[in-house]
Amino acid sequence: MTADLPSTVHAESRDLVESVFQAVEGVAAAFPRARFLQRARERGNASELWQALVDAGLLAIGIPEERGGAGGGLTGNTAVMEALSRAGIPPLLYSLTSFSREAILKFGTEQQIQDHVLPTITGERKICFGVTEPEAGTNSFALRTIATPTPGGYRISGQKVFISGADEADHILLLARTAPPGERLSRTSGFGLFMVDLSLPGIHLNRLDIEWYAPENQFEVFFDEVEVPADALIGEDGMGFDYLLSSLNQERIVIAAWALGLGNYALEKAVSYAQVRAPFGTPIGANQAVQHPLALAKVEMEAARTMMYAGAAGYDSGTDAGHLANMAKLLGSRAALAAVEASIQTHGGSAFVYETDVITLWPMIRVLQIAPLNNESILNYISERMLGLPRS
Amino acid sequence: MTADLPSTVHAESRDLVESVFQAVEGVAAAFPRARFLQRARERGNASELWQALVDAGLLAIGIPEERGGAGGGLTGNTAVMEALSRAGIPPLLYSLTSFSREAILKFGTEQQIQDHVLPTITGERKICFGVTEPEAGTNSFALRTIATPTPGGYRISGQKVFISGADEADHILLLARTAPPGERLSRTSGFGLFMVDLSLPGIHLNRLDIEWYAPENQFEVFFDEVEVPADALIGEDGMGFDYLLSSLNQERIVIAAWALGLGNYALEKAVSYAQVRAPFGTPIGANQAVQHPLALAKVEMEAARTMMYAGAAGYDSGTDAGHLANMAKLLGSRAALAAVEASIQTHGGSAFVYETDVITLWPMIRVLQIAPLNNESILNYISERMLGLPRS
Amino acid sequence: MTADLPSTVHAESRDLVESVFQAVEGVAAAFPRARFLQRARERGNASELWQALVDAGLLAIGIPEERGGAGGGLTGNTAVMEALSRAGIPPLLYSLTSFSREAILKFGTEQQIQDHVLPTITGERKICFGVTEPEAGTNSFALRTIATPTPGGYRISGQKVFISGADEADHILLLARTAPPGERLSRTSGFGLFMVDLSLPGIHLNRLDIEWYAPENQFEVFFDEVEVPADALIGEDGMGFDYLLSSLNQERIVIAAWALGLGNYALEKAVSYAQVRAPFGTPIGANQAVQHPLALAKVEMEAARTMMYAGAAGYDSGTDAGHLANMAKLLGSRAALAAVEASIQTHGGSAFVYETDVITLWPMIRVLQIAPLNNESILNYISERMLGLPRS
Amino acid sequence: MTADLPSTVHAESRDLVESVFQAVEGVAAAFPRARFLQRARERGNASELWQALVDAGLLAIGIPEERGGAGGGLTGNTAVMEALSRAGIPPLLYSLTSFSREAILKFGTEQQIQDHVLPTITGERKICFGVTEPEAGTNSFALRTIATPTPGGYRISGQKVFISGADEADHILLLARTAPPGERLSRTSGFGLFMVDLSLPGIHLNRLDIEWYAPENQFEVFFDEVEVPADALIGEDGMGFDYLLSSLNQERIVIAAWALGLGNYALEKAVSYAQVRAPFGTPIGANQAVQHPLALAKVEMEAARTMMYAGAAGYDSGTDAGHLANMAKLLGSRAALAAVEASIQTHGGSAFVYETDVITLWPMIRVLQIAPLNNESILNYISERMLGLPRS
Secondary structure, three states: OOOOOOOOOOHHHHHHHHHHHHHHHHHHHHOOHHHHHHHHHOOOOOHHHHHHHHHOOHHHEOOOHHHOOOEOHHHHHHHHHHHHHHOOOOOHHHHHHHHHHHHHHHHOOHHHHHHHHHHHHOOOOOEEEEOOOOOOOOOHHHOOOEEEEEOOEEEEEEEEEEEEOOOOOOEEEEEEEOOOOOOOOOOOOOEEEEEEEOOOOOEEEEEOOEOOOOOOOEEEEEEEEEEEEHHHEEEEEEEHHHHHHHHHHHHHHHHHHHHHHHHHHHHHHHHHHHHHOOOOOOOHHHOHHHHHHHHHHHHHHHHHHHHHHHHHHHHHOOOOOHHHHHHHHHHHHHHHHHHHHHHHHHHHHHHHEHHHOOHHHHHHHHHOOOOOOOHHHHHHHHHHHHOOOOOO | OOOOOOOOOOHHHHHHHHHHHHHHHHHHHHOOHHHHHHHHHOOOOOHHHHHHHHHOOHHHEOOOHHHOOOEOHHHHHHHHHHHHHHOOOOOHHHHHHHHHHHHHHHHOOHHHHHHHHHHHHOOOOOEEEEOOOOOOOOOHHHOOOEEEEEOOEEEEEEEEEEEEOOOOOOEEEEEEEOOOOOOOOOOOOOEEEEEEEOOOOOEEEEEOOEOOOOOOOEEEEEEEEEEEEHHHEEEEEEEHHHHHHHHHHHHHHHHHHHHHHHHHHHHHHHHHHHHHOOOOOOOHHHOHHHHHHHHHHHHHHHHHHHHHHHHHHHHHOOOOOHHHHHHHHHHHHHHHHHHHHHHHHHHHHHHHEHHHOOHHHHHHHHHOOOOOOOHHHHHHHHHHHHOOOOOO | OOOOOOOOOOHHHHHHHHHHHHHHHHHHHHOOHHHHHHHHHOOOOOHHHHHHHHHOOHHHEOOOHHHOOOEOHHHHHHHHHHHHHHOOOOOHHHHHHHHHHHHHHHHOOHHHHHHHHHHHHOOOOOEEEEOOOOOOOOOHHHOOOEEEEEOOEEEEEEEEEEEEOOOOOOEEEEEEEOOOOOOOOOOOOOEEEEEEEOOOOOEEEEEOOEOOOOOOOEEEEEEEEEEEEHHHEEEEEEEHHHHHHHHHHHHHHHHHHHHHHHHHHHHHHHHHHHHHOOOOOOOHHHOHHHHHHHHHHHHHHHHHHHHHHHHHHHHHOOOOOHHHHHHHHHHHHHHHHHHHHHHHHHHHHHHHEHHHOOHHHHHHHHHOOOOOOOHHHHHHHHHHHHOOOOOO | OOOOOOOOOOHHHHHHHHHHHHHHHHHHHHOOHHHHHHHHHOOOOOHHHHHHHHHOOHHHEOOOHHHOOOEOHHHHHHHHHHHHHHOOOOOHHHHHHHHHHHHHHHHOOHHHHHHHHHHHHOOOOOEEEEOOOOOOOOOHHHOOOEEEEEOOEEEEEEEEEEEEOOOOOOEEEEEEEOOOOOOOOOOOOOEEEEEEEOOOOOEEEEEOOEOOOOOOOEEEEEEEEEEEEHHHEEEEEEEHHHHHHHHHHHHHHHHHHHHHHHHHHHHHHHHHHHHHOOOOOOOHHHOHHHHHHHHHHHHHHHHHHHHHHHHHHHHHOOOOOHHHHHHHHHHHHHHHHHHHHHHHHHHHHHHHEHHHOOHHHHHHHHHOOOOOOOHHHHHHHHHHHHOOOOOO
């Protein structure tokens, strides 16, 4: 695995990205793709992979040096996710942990950073993330998990779904409605963001039977009158949704890295196969029907990658990176899907054999067209915010 | 499940198709999609489903009445496969059995028909099918399984791959080279088609670890000096490949039915979901971004279906249905893929939950772009045979 | 030019289609594509082409024999339009004339048929068609042309746009609102359908500067208090829009024929070119990047064509052909566009030279994605009517 | 017109691009799109536009300051072309002139630079460009124009085609074979690059009848024993093709700018129209079927643009920009085509009216998928050079 960085990655980011890529080589050696697949198949977990990330110091990236981290910002997080994904070993939890830490770093107290962020560097603490509810889709109005103020803090009841790694995580960063029912709300007001200890009474997990290959499991998480202390609240009561929104650009860029890494992994397998598979004597890669879809996917991935690192650099420099982040997620997920599709078609029937490890890539890349935000919603965003068209 | 037959199905085929669709309703009641998925997941087999087909008299379809069957021709076979597939329960073996029976009916002796075809009507006999070899792809020159003449028949050695249902079948219809190595051959000459008893000594199976949902398993089948009697040969020695070619149009049409049935199943689930899922109050099906891909897939499936039944009618009337069969396979597999893709996107994250049964449809539809012949090869065929362009 | 009819055209229609194709060969000899282009370029008209159609007896097709025509129904009209279009000489007016005649035959009096339909057979009379208005798009509510009852008939004022052949036609079949302004209407009620003599005082034409190649011109037509007699009204006052709706399926099928014919013309040119153009020694048609798009377009055209003739046969047999007609228009226009796109790419730079006559085909095929109804509206129709999804 | 520069344009290029965009505003005021179209329609020329470029000092961009120019490099040329194209007034000759000047600056003598490059800054001299021949396509082996050494220089005979602006240009930069026929050549050896005065005896022009909107005309240029002096040769005899190859990356990036500018012009028109066109009361831009294709095209154009300026910056910094240039041309031309297609569909029937100026954009964007190198050839390049697949 080489970084293979065209000049599409800005010069100022290149050294950082290169060094992350080198560090990830060690992680991939310790926890190779075959192990990743095996853990996924046995519905295991990502703890070995996580330990390898700790050992390589990669969990310190994205936390400012003055806060005890290794710096690197979102560009660093993006490089970590991309490199792991290019090696075929993207941990779902990484995206969530980096996202959660960002929210606490931006809106939490010094004590909350000490308690919740720093232990993630050493692997003592993992954080999962809870927003989605069964009936709500992307409509925040429809969220029903409620946190009612109590003398000592809040009492939380409700249900979340598609919670990745809830069995491995120690805490969940949870969005819950704090405004009393009946109060008139805007789309984003009336929410609190809580760091909830998953070992508290009243929390139950139900593992979902998910059809993709990831070592982490997915859960429904039920909250039945869970009592949390007052300092579980991150930032101000009522601002939780705004805090989320302010971190979405971060998430979209990391998602792009995830997709593009896997797309690259799929593409490289296809190229290797097309160079040697030769039932008619010449390698099948000499056929335009084989090579052109691979080439087009490659170009589209490079374009998305350029946008992704430009977005990360923009975010790190404090400019509004919303347009770039949304474009990177859209382009990245689409290009990665084109790559894995071309890879499947190149491999022919053998793509469907588990050991070939091609079809095994598809569901994860496919779901990134949909989660955490589907590409149609991004097209809505671009129509309204970039083009100035009316809301659909 | 209704037949939902637009006038795209020729008037002369409509009654037959309708009656098959009704018969399949009983099969689907006895062996519903949930059971199908369960058997697939536990790497079981299709024996219950097969018995239900026998009980419904459906295995008699496609065998001429004067031969003891129920008639119906390829149109009947196509309707059986389509109806089963629309119900979400397409048996891999059905396509293979109908294909194998056709070859024996056309080229076998009266005794071979008695021995091998008639017992399939009652379910006493299942036939699997062996052509593909690991290194050969679609290049017949590269096939290496050899049948050497012996005093009592032939001695067969070699290896086949992607053999569906080899554990359930009693016999395999096997293509093997009979010409001595070194003899100069054309692309198709020098092959024999053999009906080989799978319980013979020297045959070993290795189950492949396949990533799709079908009750039947896939195997590598090894032949190590397997002695078969002289009457295992179907038709003339040297003509085996020609026999295959003459049945390919039949296969392509049945494959189209398989794909279109599953595509329809996926589409109907999406429509039902889009009619009721309403996180923002109005059903998501009112969004053009949701409904247009579904509508386009629907239209493309209807067009492919029209071509498919036209091809079946052409085959049954003895005209050369090659163009229609190839077009039906290409259009059918592509349209079905568009349908399942739109269904996934409509279902959002829930598509990836096993119980939703959407993502579970995708691999089988996807492989039908590739097997038994990939769509690029069909485009080659159309370029050369229909357009008169030079060979690529 | 041969009919090249695969068995996708139902057996019962094949003889009719064949004979029409033969008759059109004579028309194409008398008025070849080169003349068509020349007339288009000089903003001429289609009168010579029309005369050739008269001479070949083709304008009698689609009028029942008992009414003095040659029969053939919509299948006949479709074959005429397809054959002319395959020869590169599709007259815009043919589609309009056949559409207008159909409305009069169905809803007009015996006298109106005598006056308006029969003279079209001999070419004495041409009819153009006026529905579209500048601000209305596909919204009938927004139509503003008004016919006010007078003692002797109606007084018509308003404006129509995109009226093809208004300079050549003798009459226009005009949709105008007859209900008094302010009266509450449903979407379709309150319209009259009028056969208006274009030589009447108060009618003014303004030729539009249109960027496609057709011998007929397009016009804005202004009606300034035009007095028409009572018998200009076809059928009942108030039913005009319903009459139109009842003829739309006819129109969509003829549009499909128009598109598919031109697509076929473009494809054949590409195939001929790809067979001989060989800057590297072998013909470029041997490249998969050249041949596969042509092959795919061919298959999609055949599928659309099958749907088109099935729809025509359904219409002629009196069944509701709405689904088939809409699907045929959608598939036909899309497939034809794929064909002309592939033809352009095959021809390379030479496609843009007028004499090559490839780029000259594109605008007309392109507009058929939009007119008379855009393909997005057809997807809406299919979503609602075929899939049962809510209105978008 | 605003520069609308997202952070996708590298910080170091942004000021230059901004200042070019401002300068072009003046050019567009002096020679607006309407004039451009009018000149194109009357088969005029681009002389007024050229003068406006001179007046704005824009022809000095791309020539090093130490050579008497304004500097700016390829980034500057790209910005000029993009800005002109975004204003709807891209001069064909600009791309050719900048390309030709680059070759002379890199390989010519000081005297040749004085004679041929500097006069282009003041508009005294225009240079057109001659490589393509009727039978050669992209195969240099097939080029037949020959320059035979004479005592005083060379005698040139042959034919070139698709020569833009040959009537306006004073000289043509001409590729001709100098090796004697029969000599064994590699693909690139044996050519000379000549600066030929178009007023010399033996040169004849034949205007082609081209179907796109550009003020410049296209020509076949015939060379019949044209005597040129020895100093017409640029650089070394035998190296002409290598010189061309070394400038191709420059050309591809300028082509991307051309396409993207026009695509942006088409997109902006569509957005403006979709914001106000409202036959049903709400603007059509609120329909996802309208807005999503526009949004996707916008994102794809931004991605291509990022690649384009990255490529220009790479070229200017002396790194090998081949991958970036090829990717930018491929992505830029495709994205621009998506934009104009979406714009046509948004405008409906009115897109086909000359005054609407939408369909008038299409042929030029379409030809940029093909010229100067078709996108399939770029996919070949990427397959071989970036992916390491065998030659197709």
